[in-house]
Amino acid sequence: MQRLGRVIFESQGPLEDAVHQLEYARVLIDGSQWVHPSAFRNWLEPGLRFQPKSGSNPSEIADMFARDLFEWIRSDCINQPRRFGLFSKKIYCRDDGAMGKFGIKVFPDSDVRENVLKHRKQCGAAL
Secondary structure (H helix, E strand, O other): OOOOEOOEEEOOOHHHHHHHHHHHHHHHHHOOOOOOHHHHHHHEOOOOEEEOOOOOOHHHHHHHHHHHHHHHHHOOOOOOOOOHHHHHHHHOOOOOHHHOOOOOOOOOOOOOHHHHHHHHHHOOOOO
16 A cells, blocks of 8 residues: 655754654554544554755745644634734635534634634634
């Protein structure tokens, strides 16, 4: 079976790279609370790849998005981080963003559900 996904991390040093490799292996072995481990193993390569920091790289966009997403969630899904407006409309690019297939997932969401729904609506996603 040909795997579709390859995970590439920016190398941070021997210890940090080993820790990332260990956590990735744990996901492949144990899965997550919501995803069975075989799903990860069927779709992802068995090991991480690392690349040195190299100025402008497409992975830098992922870093920026991840940081803005973290800041948004940390603010209880209220504040708009610096670049979050650029990413937000791309998050709900399908009509059923609220149906669990596409969009941001916050677990648990009981305390921020209204804010997430408000964000979906602002982005034009169907509720």
